[in-house]
Amino acid sequence: MFFGTYTPKLDEKGRLFLPAKFRDQLTEGLVVTRGQERCLTVWSMEDFGRLTERLREAPVTNKGTRDYVRMLFAAASHEVPDKQGRISIPPALREYASLNKDVVVIGSMNRIEIWDPASWTAYSEEQEQKFSELSDEVFPGI
Template sequence: MFMGEYRHNIDSKGRIIIPAKFREQLSQVFVITRGLDGCLFGYSAEEWEKVQAEVDKLPFNKKDARTFSRLFFSAATECEIDKQGRVNLPSSLVKYAGLVKNCVLTGVSTRFEIWDADKWDTYTEESQDDFNEIAENLLDF
């Protein structure tokens, strides 16, 4: 399970350190792709297979399902961790998430996310006030 919040810088070559706690749960090769809300999603190889199976169940005759599948899978890239614990992110994903220098890697149960630090700080500040109400609404779900 991925959990916690870690702050690392991305360098000019698109390399970022994957926290040791996350590396322990990843095999040598794992997947990073476009996420929602302007971040990147990272999955272990095992979890990626599960996610892929769920997305494959979307009805291909629905435009939104086709668009989501195309954008989600076309951006997916297999990544490897180097000897310094870094991963090299493709420039298209760096651009998508607006990663400039300061980044936040957050654990979200079965995946981790990579955020631009300013974007993450804004997101959490805006969402924090609604946390109790969101939890209450989800209980009805």
């Protein structure tokens, strides 16, 4: 499980030091791809495999399924952390998420998200207003 907020930096080659607390779960490799709200999503190989299996079950005759699969897989990059815990973020993904040197990395249960700091700040400030209301939607009756 991934949780917490970290602020590592991209190096001049577009490599990111994964937070130390996340590295053990990703030593066998990971997939980084587009996420929603213009962030990047990092999946362990195991969880990306589960996601892939669920998408295989979705009807390819559904245009939404086709669109989602195309966007997700076209941008996907398989990475293996080096001995220092770094992964490369491909240029197209850095551009998609507006990543420069400073980034915000958040744990989001079974995945990691990588954000541009200004985008994360704007998003989290907007969501903070809704957080207590969302609990009723996510956990009705509790």
